[in-house]
Amino acid sequence: xESVIIIVFVIGYLAITLEHNLKIDKLIPxxxxxxxxxxxxxxxxxxxxxxFDSANHGLVDGFTSMTHDSKMHLMEETLLHHLGKTAEILVxxxxxxxxxxxxxxxxxxxxxKTFIKTxxxxxILWIFSILAFILSAIIDNxxxxxxxxxxxxxxxKDRNVRIWYAGIIIIAANAGGAWSPxxxxxxxxxxxxxxxxxxxxxxxxxxxxxxxMVVPTFIxxxxxxxxxxxxxxxxxxxxxxxxxxxTMLYLGLGAIVFVPIFKTVTHLPPYVGMMFALGVVAxxxxxxxxxxxxxxxxxxxxxxxxxxxxxxxxxxxxxELPSILFFLGILMxxxxxxxxxxxxxxATTLKEGVPMIGTELHGEGVSDLVILLLGIGSAVxxxxxxxxxxxxxxxxxxDNELWHFIAYSAGTGGSMLIIGSAAGVVAMGMEKIxxxxxxxxxxxxxLIGFLAGALTFFxxxxxx
Numbered sequence: 206x207e208s209v210i211i212i213v214f215v216i217g218y219l220a221i222t223l224e225h226n227l228k229i230d231k232l233i234p235x236x237x238x239x240x241x242x243x244x245x246x247x248x249x250x251x252x253x254x255x256x257f258d259s260a261n262h263g264l265v266d267g268f269t270s271m272t273h274d275s276k277m278h279l280m281e282e283t284l285l286h287h288l289g290k291t292a293e294i295l296v297x298x299x300x301x302x303x304x305x306x307x308x309x310x311x312x313x314x315x316x317x318k319t320f321i322k323t324x325x326x327x328x329i330l331w332i333f334s335i336l337a338f339i340l341s342a343i344i345d346n347x348x349x350x351x352x353x354x355x356x357x358x359x360x361x362k363d364r365n366v367r368i369w370y371a372g373i374i375i376i377a378a379n380a381g382g383a384w385s386p387x388x389x390x391x392x393x394x395x396x397x398x399x400x401x402x403x404x405x406x407x408x409x410x411x412x413x414x415x416x417x418m419v420v421p422t423f424i425x426x427x428x429x430x431x432x433x434x435x436x437x438x439x440x441x442x443x444x445x446x447x448x449x450x451x452t453m454l455y456l457g458l459g460a461i462v463f464v465p466i467f468k469t470v471t472h473l474p475p476y477v478g479m480m481f482a483l484g485v486v487a488x489x490x491x492x493x494x495x496x497x498x499x500x501x502x503x504x505x506x507x508x509x510x511x512x513x514x515x516x517x518x519x520x521x522x523x524x525e526l527p528s529i530l531f532f533l534g535i536l537m538x539x540x541x542x543x544x545x546x547x548x549x550x551x552a553t554t555l556k557e558g559v560p561m562i563g564t565e566l567h568g569e570g571v572s573d574l575v576i577l578l579l580g581i582g583s584a585v586x587x588x589x590x591x592x593x594x595x596x597x598x599x600x601x602x603x604d605n606e607l608w609h610f611i612a613y614s615a616g617t618g619g620s621m622l623i624i625g626s627a628a629g630v631v632a633m634g635m636e637k638i639x640x641x642x643x644x645x646x647x648x649x650x651x652l653i654g655f656l657a658g659a660l661t662f663f664x665x666x667x668x669x
Contacts, residue, residue, distance in 0.1 A: 235534030313454030383616030417658030543597030580614025
C-alpha cells in the first residue's frame, strides 16, 4: 500500500510540474493527490508497519500492536494536526493577500513609479533590482514581481528590453523573499512551523540573499542590453490615483512588517498578528473609501454596488483562491507521506548515502550537498512541496543552520528556470517570456547568484 501511495504522489507531482503542457491547473492534481493518499491510508491502516507522530517528531511506539479503532483514532488526530498547521499558513497568506489588494485598490503601488527619475538603463536596472529585493521581503516575491513589472510596462516601451529587466526582477525578488519570514511561502512555512526565528533568519540570510541579488545585477549591468539611455513612454496615462494612495501603501506595508513583532511580543501564531494587521488596514480603508473625495478619485468598475463602496469586499473578491487550494492540497499530500514515516526513512537514506559536506555544523550530519540539490531541484519542481517534505524529513532544532540553508536554497534556487518560482511564472505570463530565452539569457546569472549566495552563507553561519 505504501508503494501505491508513493506512485500516486509521483504522478500528482508530475502533473503539477507539467501543468503548462497538460493545460490543467496545478490545484487539481494537488487536491486529487491529497484526497486519494489519505483515502488509501484510511483503507489500509492495518497494513502499515509504522506511524510518524508529527507533534513529537518521532515514530509511534507499538503501532503494529494497536487495535483497528485505535489506529483510526490516531489517523484522525494526525489528520487534524496537519490540517491545523496547514490552516495557519493559509489564513496567514489570505490576510497578506488581502492587505496587498487593499493597497492596490487605492492605487498605492503607483507611488513607487515617482521614485524613478533617471533614463539610464544601468541605473534603472539597479533601481528595479533593489526595489524587488526590498518589496519582496515585505509583500512577498510574487506580489512584488507583479507590481514592478506593471510599473515597468508603463516606463519601458520596448518589450525586448523589458524582458531583460523582468529576468533580473525575478532573481532579485526571489532573493529578497528568502531572508524575510513574510517574503516567500516556503520561508513562511518554516517560520510558522517554528523552525526559524525572525532574528536568526535575518542574521543568517540577509547577506547571502543580498549577494544573490547584487552579483547577477552587477554582471548584468555590463551586458549590452543595459547600456545607454532608455526611451521612456512619457505619453502613457497612469491610472488615476486616490489622494490616499501613498497613505495606504505605507500603512499596508507597515502593518505586514508589524506581524513578526506581534508574534515576538505575544508569542501567538503569526496568523493572529496578520488578522490584526488586516483589521487595522481594513478600518482605514473603509474610512477613506467613505470619504466624499475617494470614490471620485479611485477608478473602479464593479458590478456589485456594495463591493464598489467597500474596499475590503472588493479586495477579498480578487484573492487567488486557486493558489490557496493548491497549498492545501500539496501540504496535506506531503503530510500523508510524513505520517507513514516515508519521509523519515528517506531523510535517513540521504544522510547515509550523500557525501558529507559541512557536517561539522549540522546537528544530525546532514550534508550541505543535500540542501544544494534541493535548491537546484526547486528550479524544476515547485519549492512548496520540497520544503514541506523537508519539514518531515529532518528533525533539527529551531534555528539550526540547516533550516536557514533550506530557506535560502528553496527560495533562490527557483530563479534558475522561469518555471521554477511563482515570480518567474507570473513574469512569464505578464510578458510572454519564452522558456528557452530565459534559459539562455538569464539562467546563468541566476546560477552564479545562487552559488555566490551559498558560499556567503557558509561563511555567515560560522558567526552563529
